[in-house]
Amino acid sequence: MLYDEQRMAQTKERLEDLRKEKKLSFEQLSKQLAERGTIISHTNLKNYEINDPMHSLYGRTRSMSIEYLVAFADFYDVSVEYLLGFSDSRKREYHDISEQLGLCDGAIDELIRCKENSGSEDAPKIYAEQDTAVLDDFLTSTEFEYAMEKIKQSLFAYYMYDLSKGSVTELSREKNAEKIEKARQTMNKYGYFPVENDVVSAVLMENAIGAISAYLRQLPKRMYEKNITRREDKK
Structure with missing residues (x-):
């Protein structure tokens, strides 16, 4: 992988974002380093x-010393790969997981929290607490x-809807509103209802919500039966 212009721009953006998150001026950052x-x-x-x-000094980031790069990574507690734009994961220990699964740090944090809430070999929890x-x-x-x-379909449908807003398509609709209304009435007459x-996005999302609701309603019984079966198999 090359450290190209896009990654150099990411380095600049990330250095700025990290500094601003700590609410540091350049003078304050220099002093703390x-x-x-x-x-x-x-x-x-x-x-x-x-x-x-x-800008005449745009390329300075490319010539940054390894010492400085490591100092930034240590100060902000992020990976060098993150600063260079080779990873979207800030935490060093999350880099491999992020690369393999494509998850952000927040998602990985949540998975770790789930694991911690599930007990350990020394202090196991019953299935209902895991x-x-x-x-x-x-x-x-x-x-x-x-x-x-359904969620992905819903997102795409809304993307298509938002794409048409403020575009030639919308202007054309406004200009031909009367013709479009007549066409809609004709379609309705023959049982067609354009939407x-x-x-469409809202309907697809409702389908997703319905599937999750159905799953949750059956979850207690199914997990109980699954757990009982496992216990019996161990006997």
Whole structure:
């Protein structure tokens, strides 16, 4: 993988975002880095965030030293891969998981929380108290697969609806509103009812909600029966 212009721009954006999250000026950041043993002037810190390709100092980020890169990663507690734009995961320990599954740090945090709430070998919990037991059941259910498909269809339908707003399509509709209304009435007469993509999106999302609701209603009984079967198999 090459450290191209796109990744260099990401480095600049991420350095700026991380600094602003800590509410630090360039002078304050320079001082705090110096306290950790890395001397970077506030002028250089500013140069590393310049994201205008026409600026004479735009390329300074590309020539940043390894010492500075490691210092930034350590100070902000993020991975070097994240700073360079090779990973979207901030945390070093999440990098491989993020690359393999495509999950953001927040999603990985939630999975870890589920694991922690499920007990351990030393202090196991009954199935009804295990977050991972519920998560495993849901992710492997046909309802989850169906709901995910409907959610994606809903998102695409709304995307198509939003795409037409403020476009030539919308202007054309306004101009031909009377003709469109007559056509709609004719279609209704013969049993056809055209709908907009935002309505399609809402219907698809309702289908997803329905699938998840049906799954949740059956969950207690199914998990109980599954747990009883496992206990009997172990005897």
